Amino acid sequence: MMRDQLAAALKDAMKSRDSARLSTIRLVQAEIKSRDIANRTAGKAEASDDEILQILAKMVKQREESAKIYEDNVRPELAAKERAEILAIQDFMPKQLSEAEVRANVAAAIAETGAAGPKDMGKVMAVLKERYAGQMDFAKASAVLKELLSGR
Secondary structure (H helix, E strand, C coil): HHHHHHHHHHHHHHHHCCCCHHHHHHHHHHHHHHHHHHHCCCCCCCHHHHHHHHHHHHHHHHHHHHHHHHHHHHCCCHHHHHHHHHHHHHCCCCCCCHHHHHHHHHHHHHHHHCCCCCCHHHHHHHHHHHHCCCCHHHHHHHHHHHHCCCCC
């Protein structure tokens, strides 16, 4: 379970006095706790592993955007800090699929669902999100899907 992995990593970071990794893991746990509270308010169960993977993906994307902004504003030390956080977060995520693998999986999902045009995008994206949560950048997958469905 993801929570157990995070707890073990937190202990390891404390023992090794790795303050950068420790702070990143604490940020991840705070985000998960926030989601748990939101779920409880909505009458749902605590965050599942799939939800935790979504949280991790969102955190990586936020840090990539921040690193780019820091680089654009000539702040390489802050960009490096963001990139270090990305690496720490990605340790808890499954391996990301390559562009070729994304394209192949999108094509397989199109064939499986019988999607014929852009109006079927939602059906195909639902299948992809169910199977490849945390492994695929769905913005890129959506672009590939649109390309394949429009026949280009």
